[in-house]
Amino acid sequence: MSAEHEIRTVANTIAAAALGWNSTGRKPSAELYHAMAVRLHDAGLVMSPEHAAELAAAPQTVYRAEHIDGITLGHYTSRDAARRHCTALAERENPYIVSADWASEDDEGPESLVVVIGGHEVETGYIVTPLTVAASYDEEADE
Structure with a gap:
């Protein structure tokens, strides 16, 4: 139509x-x-x-908020929501964070939360990973 x-x-x-x-x-x-x-x-x-x-x-993208220790924090339909979850936890763990930024090797890959504490950049271990989710099972794709 x-x-x-x-x-x-x-x-x-x-x-x-x-x-x-x-x-x-x-x-x-x-x-x-x-x-x-x-x-x-x-x-x-x-x-x-x-x-x-x-x-x-159509396949959809969801974003997994996680910690490198293998802890999944949640799955979100927006990258921003997953980032906010990770940032909130990092700020609770360390109230001396001056700034926070997300580092990624490419626009489509996982992102790592990097914070500045006392003038030093520190990796937090928090990651946002985009995942493509299929709407249905494709038997032929399984081969």
Whole structure:
């Protein structure tokens, strides 16, 4: 289903809902509903069932917050949430942290939390690792 068809479908749905309780007694403007549908579509708030199914079937990335001692702290849908978890624990362990930064060899790999304490950079042992999670089992990929 094309974006334009999705927008028309949403516009028609909005118009039908509004016609049932329109207090002015006038026919609502089709342009108004179309503009509302475009805004909802562009914001990613509405989509066709086919598009929703495609998104649901696509692999997703989650972020594991962990310590190098093998302790998994949690799994998050955003890198920022996993970083905040690690940073909070590091700050609880050492209240003398002046600054914190994340070091990585590449943009897609694991990141290590590095802090500055007393003018020295210190590795904390906290790591955020991106993990790709499949939406379903692929028997052929197992071979």
